[in-house]
Amino acid sequence: MDLDFLSPVSAALLESLQGLNEQSVGAGLKIHTETSGIPELDDVQVAIIGVKENRLAGTEDEFLHFDEIRASFYKLFPGNWHINIADLGDVERGDTVEDTYFAVQSLVAQLVKKDVIPVILGGSQDLIYAQYRAYDTLDQMVNLVNIDSHFDLGDAEKPISNKSYVGKIVVNKPYNLFNYSNVGYQTYFNSQHEIELMERLFFDAYRLGEVSSNVSLVEPVMRDANLVGLDLAAVSSAVVGGPYYNSPNGFDGKEICALARYAGISDKVSSFGIYEYTSAFGNLGNMLVAQVLWYFLEGVNYRTNENTTSAKKNFVKYQVPIDDEILVFFKSPVSGRWWIEIPFLANANTKLKRHTLLPCSEEDYLDACNQKIPERWYKAKRKNEI
Template sequence: MDFEFLNPLDEEFLEEINSFESNTLSGQLKMHSRKSGIPELEDIRIAVFGVKENRLAIKNGDEFLNFNGIRRAFYSLFPGNWYLNIADLGDIEKGETVEDTYFALQTLVKELVKKRIIPVILGGSQDLIYAQYRAYDTISQMVNLVNIDSRFDLGDAEKPISNRSYIGKIVVNKPYNLFNYSNVGYQTYFNSQDEIELMERLFFDAYRLGEVSKNITTIEPVMRDANLVGIDLGAVNSSVIGRSHLNSPNGFDGKEICALARYAGISDKVSSFGIYEYSSDFSGTGNMLIAQMLWYFIEGVNYRTDEDTLSAKKDFIKYQVPIDDEVLVFFKSPVSGRWWIEIPFISNSNTKLKRHTLLPCSEEDYLEACNQVIPERWYKTKRKNEL
């Protein structure tokens, strides 16, 4: 793979990590260096790289980014009982324009996903998700985006894109590939009532920080239905991440954000993963937390069960629950114990849901259906299919 926009890891940094214990991740990853070039990717499952773009950030848009603090912490960790190969491809530098950076990121993500390699993006401003999403334009007909963020970032689609307004651009710009957007961890006081109501009108999913923290397992089915996942580090408690200018006392703690990263990794559908809003003023604790988020995502990928296949679904256990005029059909995997609910196929629709026949759900959804309560996500998905 020949991508001239990828810069190798710094030689001094490579010498530094060579002194780490040989059985840490520093001795396990293939790395992009000036001497050896970009690693061969034939047997690579996960490719990590940085994107030093933050010019469209509302704050700190001129800051120079360096991801070596994250890498230093990550390479010092010991791998789990993993059976997959990982590469560090180096960094995408700022292009002459932001659009140039977008093009480089979009190109790289697209090529990696086509090769069934999962891109793991360390990014500056979160508007980079727009380029991550656009990589799917020629790969998938419809995609689901999950964003762990204290804000919806819908913004005004008529105004220029920024790290607070990229979702609006995703919704209105052609080609229309977005089927569902799920926000995980929003905090009401950071979002206008107009945006909250717009999320409802678009049948998008939104999960408040408090309800997720109360029962984080409710997000596992949401992640299982995602194609791409982004994390805004501003969704993490600022005292945990060690970033002073965020000044947000509320947010996910370290254990919670790592659990969410693991849910993203274990999802059979998630084919790209990004961590955004990094700043070089993060503390050593913040860098270590991001390193552990990466670790848990990779562990999740290692334990995927490949249940998102027709052959796996043949062995699912089927349950039928009559509610009013509907008969809800649930499926349970005898292997993982995970649940799905069937979305009725609308023959006269535009058939954009052909590949979304089964919607991931929880056992609680099944139990509530038995008590004559229709799952909200089933209703929203069915409504989107009818539009």
């Protein structure tokens, strides 16, 4: 693997953490240091990478580093985990933003191909564009989930920024995006034009209030995601504790950690990014990011690998007649989770044919029994027909 883009974890940080409890997360990590170099990844399941890029957030004069997050995270204790984790250090700013994108895209693609899940600690959220472009070489359609108070569609005709990267993902070739789901949007931060555009494109959007009332609502959405991005501005300012964000509404600490765990436990999620970090975060904000990272890893540890062909053979099948359709549901006897089959067309993009089961909830099955078609099934079917 070509990991030359990476600089080691700060020696000063590692020195300050001498004497860590031998049971702590940090004591068990494989860490990229100046003296030992980049660790071997043959038995690693998750790799942490910092990306010091924030120019397109309008904070380019800020020197970005992740020592405080790492210090908070290393001191935590793991759960009863059976995964190996590496901290590969940081991607420094390139001469241009595009140079940074190239480095991130290359690293994520290499790690995903090696079945290592990259977890990106990033500055501006436009880095999701590079995270997404890493899938260009993987021959699959991609489902992107974004935990964000904004849709970030922006104007695709204008230069990319941390508020317009989704528009670029939609319109730029190659066209790998099958679905975009926003979790936690706040209506007053999004124009009616963007809200209507989300509906026309059959994308999924879940308001903050919906998710806060029932966080498990988005578990099937996370289960269908290939990559997940988290905008830290989606968290209430009171929870983050720093002066950078000034919105009183947003997810609280327990909710954002629950969402991170759902992303981690998803068998399909192969990369995860935490964005819009700033050095203005105080101890409270840094500990929150460390705990979000902890919960994602907790989820990864408890994956059940139900995407495999052998696992699906054991699913229980249910058929529900509704209108002119027969909806076909499947339930895992192991996890109790549900899926619904999407009837792909014969001339559909061949990249889609491997994804015939759409994660859903038991409530979707019960609704179908009461002659109500699940909205996500309808949207997925319509996208396939376009």
